[in-house]
Amino acid sequence: MKRVLTLVMAAVMAAGLMACNAAPAGTTDAAKAPGNKVLFVGKDGGGDAILIKRLKEVHKLEVTIVADKELTVDHAKGQSLIFVSESVNSGKIGDKFVNTPVPVIYAEPQSTSDTGMSETESYGSLTGSNAIKTIQIKDSKHQLAAGMQDKVDVYKDNGKMGFAIPGKEAAVIATVPGEEQKATIFAYEKGAKNVRGNTVAAREMYFYLFNGEEINQTDNGWKLFDAAVNWTLGKK
Numbered sequence: 001m002k003r004v005l006t007l008v009m010a011a012v013m014a015a016g017l018m019a020c021n022a023a024p025a026g027t028t029d030a031a032k033a034p035g036n037k038v039l040f041v042g043k044d045g046g047g048d049a050i051l052i053k054r055l056k057e058v059h060k061l062e063v064t065i066v067a068d069k070e071l072t073v074d075h076a077k078g079q080s081l082i083f084v085s086e087s088v089n090s091g092k093i094g095d096k097f098v099n100t101p102v103p104v105i106y107a108e109p110q111s112t113s114d115t116g117m118s119e120t121e122s123y124g125s126l127t128g129s130n131a132i133k134t135i136q137i138k139d140s141k142h143q144l145a146a147g148m149q150d151k152v153d154v155y156k157d158n159g160k161m162g163f164a165i166p167g168k169e170a171a172v173i174a175t176v177p178g179e180e181q182k183a184t185i186f187a188y189e190k191g192a193k194n195v196r197g198n199t200v201a202a203r204e205m206y207f208y209l210f211n212g213e214e215i216n217q218t219d220n221g222w223k224l225f226d227a228a229v230n231w232t233l234g235k236k
Contacts, residue, residue, distance in 0.1 A: 035080030042085030050214040068092040087211035103232035109162035116194035123164035131158040146227040154221035160210035167195035184208035
């Protein structure tokens with residue numbers, strides 16, 4: 001009888017220890033996964049609508065849309081990712097998210113200067129007769145390269161494309177062909193130093209996509225976009 005009681009007590013104690021080490025009630029694998037809330041700074045129509053649809057349908061993310069004129073730092077609270085469209089007025093964005101511990105993707109070139117991702121006025125765009133459809137992959141091993149290398153057509157036809165000249169601690173993923181200083185995709189890891197010598201609060205990156213060119217994107221262009229979303233969110 002004593003042996004039976006001893007075994008019962010041992011089983012109860014083991015169950016108790018397992019309960020203590022288990023996740024709290026109501027916690028699921030989904031809750032442990034990277035967050036799924038995205039703050040989209042831009043418009044709810046036009047080319048932005050295409051991006052929003054992809055974030056929702058391909059990445060299964062919950063998107064909150066905020067116009068640049070209404071944006072405040074508080075909008076970042078509870079978000080897992082911030083996407084700043086090229087459609088915004090960069091003056092209304094400024095450096096609002098520089099000290100915010102939420103990853104950011106900037107598609108607006110001037111934002112790289114406002115945030116210290118590039119030197120003042122070290123950004124620009126290729127439009128009109130200078131419009132291009134191809135980028136040069138510089139770091140094919142980085143997750144943001146989506147497994148691509150050499151020259152990649154990201155647009156079906158020549159289109160508007162942004163670029164900036166990042167600081168030395170940025171990872172340069174792609175550039176304008178023949179102009180290595182002009183980066184079309186680059187990123188700062190959390191903890192890196194930007195051009196102002198400030199520590200980056202969370203992953204941040206620049207992505208070349210001009211508003212209105214979403215419909216011009218190739219499959220490879222979208223693969224690079226998807227890689228950008230996954231990298232900033234910390235997903236593989």
